[in-house]
Amino acid sequence: MEFSLIKEFFGWRDAVDILGLTLFFYLFIRFLYAAKGLYLLRVIILFGLLWTSAEVLNLATLSWIFEKLWTILLFALIVIFQPEIRRTLANIGRRTKVLKIKEYEERSIDRLVRACRFMAERQIGALIVIEREQNIEDLLEGCIYIDAYISAELIITIFYPLTPLHDGAIVIRDDRIAFASCVLPLSKNPELPKRYGTRHRAAVGITELSDAVAIVVSEETGEISVAVEGNLEKILDPELLKDKLFSLLGVKHES
Structure with a gap:
């Protein structure tokens, strides 16, 4: 029943x-x-x-x-899913908007590489973001406006420990240092190795959301890495860094 x-x-x-x-x-x-x-x-x-x-x-x-x-x-x-939605909209905007192509000179790349070599040898942590076609200003926070010519000495001075602007990223736009002390969005990719600190995650994060190129100098090991499209690649030699930047930024060797 x-x-x-x-x-x-x-x-x-x-x-x-x-x-x-x-x-x-x-x-x-x-x-x-x-x-x-x-x-x-x-x-x-x-x-x-x-x-x-x-x-x-x-x-x-x-x-x-x-x-x-x-x-x-x-x-x-x-x-x-706000980060994923934002990333998608950024990619759509990158494909549909008329974008200004940034131009960089070989001497600027040489100065960047010289600064990275100096900081790597002395294990000075650094994070350098280079704009390509997409304007990344809306992805940045806490920036200090600089608008200065690119020079190895200035970059080293900015990232030298205990200086006011060392904690954060510098942004290079149109062959000039546009901003310093910038806070970048961190990557939430769970596949990133746990050994990567804030600088590396910020480098991956900004390149996930834009077409920018990010250079990281590790404070712990002195290793140089380049992030593009959310992928991080270790650079074993500064000369390889120069070739990599020439390729990514469309810079031709001066005759």
Whole structure:
């Protein structure tokens, strides 16, 4: 008698409804925890399939949740995935806007490389961001306006420990040092090695959101690295750094 009552009031649709509800909360918690680009696509697809299945199978509880809470979920997606959304919009803007191409001279690259060599040999930490086509000013915080010619001495002085501007990045634009002491967005890429500190994560972060080139000199090891498009590459020799910058910035050797 009791089994027949249970069977009458609890059918297979109710079991599927409960399983779907459990899957919904599991995905939602995972989505709060992970919050990464590729995972975002998977979550949206799974949520869409879950919602569609709930409607097709007439699962009352799950359908009610999706119908009543879709605006909250949409707002949560926008807030939690704000870095990914911002990155996407930046990439769209980079493809659609008429962008000014920055021009750099060989002598400026030589001075940059000389400064990096000096700081690497003495393990002076540094972070140098070079604009290419995209203006990155809206991605920066706390900058001090400089607008000075590029010189190895000035770059070394800025990053020398205990000086007022050493903690932060310098930004080079149109063959000039435009800003110093800039705070950059940090990368949230979980695949970055844990040994990378704030400078390296900032270098990767700014290149994930723009087409800029970032140079990092490690304070711990003196190693030089270059970040482009979210990828960080260790440079074993300053001459290789010069060739790398020539290639990335479209600089031709003077005859």
